[in-house]
Amino acid sequence: MDTELDVSFTVNGETLTRRIAVRQNLVDFLREELGLTGTHVGCEHGACGACTVRIDGEIVRGCLLLAVQADGRRVETIEGVSQSGEIADLQDAFHKRNALQCGFCTPAMLLTAQDLMQKNPNASREEIREHLSGNYCRCTGYQAIIDAVQSTLAARSPRGVSQS
Amino acid sequence: MKAPPFAYVRARELPAVFALLDRHGDTARILAGGQSLMPMLNMRVTQPGVTIDITRLPGLAGIELKNGNIHIGALATHAAIGASPVIRQHLPLLADAAAHIAHPAIRNRGTFGGSLALADPAAEWPACCVALDAQLVLASSAGTRRIAARDFFQGLYTTALQSHEVLSEVVIPVPAAGTRHAFIELARRRGDYAIVGVAALARSQQGKLCQLRLAYLGAGETPVLAEKTSQAFDLIDTFEKALTQAQSTLASELAPAADLYHSAATKLHLARVITARALKQLVQLAQPAA
Structure with a gap:
């Protein structure tokens, strides 16, 4: 039984080995130990979605996972996903369509939208709403966010066809 | 905090x-x-x-068909159940219910066994398990025992699981051929906690419903199998008469508690509304396509 644990996992492709207090959740570890403050802390009980990160390619709530549970896993945050260029088009669309105001929800909104676009490239407006339903935005009223995701999906679609 | x-x-x-x-x-x-x-x-x-x-215990996340039963490991996630072809084919009630559980990021982590062991009265899986007559396997150093879902849920967040036991898997009999299902839930926003919901199953014989089972969530301290209501829905009468009978019986079986936004009376009213929706869906499904 431990209150601290030695763990090793990758964050945005970089392997790290640390001793971590078991009670620390993943989002606090990312922000406070690694300085990756793009992942935000909102409600700390899974309601707001601001802490969304990817573990082994799947989106999860960073506040509902102990950092030590990431041992051996592949963690990706908004810093990694934006620096790789993976969501550059989506970020552009958010910018162009005013899909953010204060920006607090935006990193998680981008990761959640990207998750939908990878899984369901033909998502309808209703399916976009449904997939983003766990991410709160208190500024935009959501319409512009849905617009941005929808237009990015449309722009990606012919490119995907021509490549395949 | x-x-x-x-x-x-x-x-x-x-x-x-x-x-x-x-x-x-x-x-x-x-x-x-x-x-x-x-x-x-x-x-x-x-x-x-x-x-x-227990998330790294091997062998507890499977979803398998064995001898006419679906075995769902306690660590199967909501997302895995929602995406499983085995579930879609044999237990479509669960596939439909999965979409109502919170949001994608939560469905990726949350587990079937965890939801059952917590026994939140507004949760989807407990009501589905009661409707489907699931058996829960409880494992401990003394061996394993099985308990029917309707006996497992004993009160608000209270189950038959003892402090030395682990819920390891759930065994659900595949419903007989011709079984229809409906899962209806009301929530203020997509993915919010249910105000009230119902998991409904019935067999269709010659276009008529029989063996109706209605299990409600958000309508009491535990999932409620409304047996009198099911019996009151007697299609010897017209659909409307049978429905009225069922709806008026519901008050004797459900005891919803008021929440922040809905009085007990509102919840009971909404339970009647979703009962009508579920029964209409079952009856329509039971009609041979024209």
Whole structure:
């Protein structure tokens, strides 16, 4: 039984080995130990979605996972996903369509939208709403966010066809 | 807030979990998907002496058809159940219900066994398991025992699971051919906690419904199997008469508690509304296509 644990996992492709207090959740570890403050802390009980990160390619709530549970896993945050260029088009669309105001929800909104676009490239407006339903935005009223995701999906679609 | 200090063990096999539970009893908490335990830790609603992480136990996340039963491992996630072809084919009620559970990021972590063991009265899986007459397998150092879902749920967040036991899997008989289902839930926003919901099953014989089972969530301290209501829905009469009979019987079986936004009377009214929707869906499905 431990209150601290030695763990090793990758964050945005970089392997790290640390001793971590078991009670620390993943989002606090990312922000406070690694300085990756793009992942935000909102409600700390899974309601707001601001802490969304990817573990082994799947989106999860960073506040509902102990950092030590990431041992051996592949963690990706908004810093990694934006620096790789993976969501550059989506970020552009958010910018162009005013899909953010204060920006607090935006990193998680981008990761959640990207998750939908990878899984369901033909998502309808209703399916976009449904997939983003766990991410709160208190500024935009959501319409512009849905617009941005929808237009990015449309722009990606012919490119995907021509490549395949 | 932040979680209080606690000790943590990452279990590698079930006997190790049993040993810890035998030693620590009520002060131990099992961490599965963590989508309810983690908020409770963060809000300091619970302060376990030791948290036993079972997420890496092998062999507990399967979804399999064996001898006419579907076996769902306790660690199967909501997302895995929602995406499973086996579930879609044999237990479509669960596939439909999965979409109502919170949001994608939570469905990726939250587990079937965790939801059942927590026994939130507004949760989807407990009501589905009662409707489907599921058997829950409870494992401990003394061996395993099975208990029917309707006996497992005993009160608000209270189950038959004892402090030395782990819910390891759920065995659900595949419904007979011709079984129809409906899962209807009302929530204020997509993915919110249910105001009230119903898991409904019935067999269709010559275009008529029989063996109706209605299990409600958000309508009492446990999932409620409304047997009198099911019996009151007698299609010797017209659909409307049968429905009225069923709806008026519902008050004798459901005891919904008021929440922040809905009085008990509103919830009972809404339970009647979704009963009508579920029965219409079942009857329409039972009609041969023109």
